[in-house]
Amino acid sequence: MSETAKLTYGGAINAALARCLEQMPETLLFGEDVALPGGVHGVTRGLRKAYGERVFDTPISETAMLGAAVGASMMGRRPIVEIMWADFMLVAFDQIVNQAANVRYVSEGRLSAPMTIRTQQGNSPGACAQHSQNLEALLLHVPGIRVAMPSQAQDAYDLTLSAVACDDPVVVIENRTLYAGAKAEVQIGGPIAPIGGHRLRRAGDDVTVVTWGAITSSVEAAVDATGVSADVIEAVWLNPFDTDGVLASVRRTGRLMVVHEANLTGGFGAEVVARVVESGVSLSAPPIRVGARDSRIPAAVQLAKAILPQTDDIAAALRSLAAR
Amino acid sequence: MSETAKLTYGGAINAALARCLEQMPETLLFGEDVALPGGVHGVTRGLRKAYGERVFDTPISETAMLGAAVGASMMGRRPIVEIMWADFMLVAFDQIVNQAANVRYVSEGRLSAPMTIRTQQGNSPGACAQHSQNLEALLLHVPGIRVAMPSQAQDAYDLTLSAVACDDPVVVIENRTLYAGAKAEVQIGGPIAPIGGHRLRRAGDDVTVVTWGAITSSVEAAVDATGVSADVIEAVWLNPFDTDGVLASVRRTGRLMVVHEANLTGGFGAEVVARVVESGVSLSAPPIRVGARDSRIPAAVQLAKAILPQTDDIAAALRSLAAR
Amino acid sequence: MEGNVKDEQLADLLSMWRIRALEETILQLRLDGDVVGSVHLENGQEAVAVGACRTLRPQDAVFSTYRGHGWAMARGVPAEKILAELLYRRTGVNGGRGGSAHFSAPEYGFYGENSIVGAGAPIAVGAALAAKFDGSGRVALTVFGDGAMNQGGVSEALNMAAAMDLPVVFICENNKYSELTPINDMVRNPDLSARAHALGIPAVRIDGNDAAQVATAVGLAIMTAEHGRGPTFIEAFTRRITGHYIGDAQMYRPAGELEADKKVEPIVRLKNALAAQGVAASTLEAVEQRARTEIATAAERALAAPLTDPSTAREHLYV
Amino acid sequence: MEGNVKDEQLADLLSMWRIRALEETILQLRLDGDVVGSVHLENGQEAVAVGACRTLRPQDAVFSTYRGHGWAMARGVPAEKILAELLYRRTGVNGGRGGSAHFSAPEYGFYGENSIVGAGAPIAVGAALAAKFDGSGRVALTVFGDGAMNQGGVSEALNMAAAMDLPVVFICENNKYSELTPINDMVRNPDLSARAHALGIPAVRIDGNDAAQVATAVGLAIMTAEHGRGPTFIEAFTRRITGHYIGDAQMYRPAGELEADKKVEPIVRLKNALAAQGVAASTLEAVEQRARTEIATAAERALAAPLTDPSTAREHLYV
């Protein structure tokens, strides 16, 4: 049944959602402007028309939306709810952390919350401080939920399906700067993969670079520009995180760099570094993290550039690490 | 003007709040049940009577409460708002992360939000999953706010004053299991210290243990029980975090252990480990983190014990680290 | 009809006595140290749970607050399983993971307590949303306090249910206090039902100390939902005749209030009403005794059950 | 009196033209690529800002949404500083850190836009709370959209202001849409003011395309606040005659709606009214011209100013 289609990242998500709605009658798809208008980024276009009332618009009520997803999923539906910007999760974070994450554990497995939260995050040129944050680290400190973060069309398709099929709450973090990018061949219709795993974007011997999200392409560019021989591991699943995969690479390269768009302090890069060094694997140089400077994100593009990690920053760090 | 008084941890906070209300006329103190009833833990007892309308009760509206603190502080007041349990922040996290934290930066310093959020966190026997979390790591990933976490009466007094006097938003995370503990001599009335710094609870040569919050006493007990010669650094200020102080110790001991009650993955222990290893300081053994197992917190005491780090767990980790 | 009413009243009395005995037993277990932590009793508020739950159908789903032991019992959860839960026994509804304030028993249509004020309301909306698609005919009932009306998520839930015509029964147990603070100091308009009305939701204010009145209101709400007309809001006036939590000294109560409240509490009231109808004191006595015996037996069994094994603590975080 | 009215109307017309010209200039700058990112214009809604802000006193504080350029200008922020902000110039009110959707200019009583729906309302409550203690006599005015009424924080803010009698003016600009979704699909009761009323807040529904009506309502609200009677809620009906953001294709609009809206938009309406009173076309023309010239000059200056130096990007995170 598997075939390929030329799809953008946004188109791949749309295709995955369509397949979910088609093949899993218990799915629901809702959020602000997702149904009749097809989403502010057009990702859910056409789905209302094709799947009717299971696809619907909601009031601007993130707490009610997320709570509704928790309740509906407890009853055996498989809601897919869109939070338009990850920043907006914060008005309703209780429903993720105190509610969804607790359902299975506290009920001793008698209940579950097979819901998927789709959101997107990060800076785009001119976006204000309240529309620019990278908040995966907040979610990754919360046991009971899963987190995926695709940056390529194929992964956007695959991870969306795996998330919706997962019987636990999953947050899929997309990136709006990718939605309307170039089209790529996407394998569609194949079997739904279980959650977890990473993608090896470059293979090399001297450095292991772990990264995730839209910045992956900057990492690839930096590796290519510097000519450093590096494994580039894109952690498309951050929970579960493929620690073993990272360790296997670091054991070979002896050098670790972690790159994320989120600000450094308390970012998930710290966790990756901690896991690697705790493992006792021997390193030939201290690990390096590259992330946004600890700051709010200014709207001004030239200021935001000074805060957010640029390809040059990554390249410089990579060179210095490889040289040590 | 400095004198000493015998105070519990809760009493020390009460004394600090009284002094703030007395000496800083721009302070306001509010929250659920804090005024007429004196707080569900009695920490704010007597303050309404002594300071009148500046101390008041609010509806169960964390978003409005925190928003009100943001707005009042933008206007030059110095609000002190109580969030009864840290878990409840999550219904209103937007007002901390997207609002308070942005005020100074986004306005280019034209506005500020000198507000203090007092809350308390952690497990106590029988507390349910929604009243047991240790959430400091979420706050520590947010540039623009400060975070303090006292575990002793003197620090509770001192840090509360420093927080209220600070011209930026500060979250002071208390612990309800400490409020009504033994009384201790507390120096009151002295000068208000600037924010930052750590406390050295034990001094030793072989291991550096970094910890914070109520679990500090378990760390001390573990150090005493094992007889390991260890620096015990209590990070009473987590933002700003005294990285230099930690590095100075680790440079001497060559061994690092971080202990927190929060669950391990994505906890701030990872940040401490990452900073230390990134610094290039040479370690004679891989660092160790001790924290709660990644789990929700069950109400059952015997189950919670299996999740939360116990003195024995800390001691075992300490012994194994010292032996390597 | 009259005989039926009396039977119904006697049944309500028994149900209320069961809850009262349960709560009193829990109080004693807490004072004895068998139960630990924060415990919220619903003494005085039993009529709301009893009236509502005897009206619900098997397919309906209840979402309560931390003050939920009685709701669970009214929904049919055996007292023994509730007590075992509070005692962290293997036989507890969640093996002790929920404890007093956060347990669930979906097999009885009790979808759980919630210890975040107001958080159950949006979740109930979700259960109702599911009903729109799953053919269950489910109505979701969520109960919360007067104070919870000031939590934004409750407003959101009310509006979403109204806008989407979802089958939800919102019950606000107005017991005059939110923890230690009078609700009337925290609102300008003491008519909380007006908020639901403003959202286009049929809203009634009823005597929550009268199980029959509660049952009537909930019955109408279910019919409304069955007809596809969406949510109903019920503001049920009641009084808790104990503290907010065990240990609450209730300093905030004006002199005489508690005594007055105890005169109109639902068990006393219903007993008086039945006595006035000629029911013998011995019959009323027997009802109480039956409930007390049941609960005592349940407590014994719960106490005798083994504690949940700590080695299971890490299970069920994920599938 | 009649002469005064006419003068006031001409002044309003000028203020509205200034905003319109500002927004049109911003649109052009955005299309030219000088301005980047998401931009929300308030074309068609100018009368609300103009009527409200000409009524406010210097000590009052305004909290708007992302759709706030016009509010800032009506409050007295020079167009040049707003444009410079959107162009990330050193001379922008926040040096470009706020940008189109999140800037503030407290020196003009403009305490900022907010890009989180509804989040400004609780903050305004705080500004009003401060006024209770600081002797400023400040009234806090917060404006938000129809859709924001469904955000729980707004309900919380309304209730807290009411319960505490705080001097807040809540203005809901009901422009019929929340982004791409009609508000009437998202509520059961289209009368949003009913929600405030239910909380005990005086609430009016007015024609928001008539600056004079807005001014009257805000004037009464200020007096109410001055007398210690707390908040007022104003639901101002208006229409945006552009997209939600620049680039919005407005597919969600029924045929003919935009054309109809344009016939009742505040500038057209006021021009017609003035013409009917005998004001010469040339006078009306001159008002527009004056505004356009001012804004054009402001844009030139803003464009000529230096970009904010990236080396300052890390300043002002903390004191």
Ligand SMILES: Cc1ncc(C[n+]2csc(CCOP(=O)(O)OP(=O)(O)O)c2C)c(N)n1
């Ligand atoms: C979001 C949140 N804020 C505060 C609390 C603390 N709290 C627990 S119960 C309660 C009072 C609730 O009052 P009400 O809604 O009237 O219910 P009642 O307890 O009277 O049944 C408060 C403030 C909480 N659990 N959750």
Ligand SMILES: Cc1ncc(C[n+]2csc(CCOP(=O)(O)OP(=O)(O)O)c2C)c(N)n1
């Ligand atoms: C909490 C939150 N949810 C969603 C959004 C995305 N969003 C931005 S504007 C908007 C529509 C707001 O509609 P309304 O309140 O009517 O204001 P209008 O834009 O019409 O002036 C939405 C949903 C947001 N910024 N914040």
Ligand SMILES: [Mg+2]
């Ligand atoms: Mg109550």
Ligand SMILES: [Mg+2]
């Ligand atoms: Mg609108």
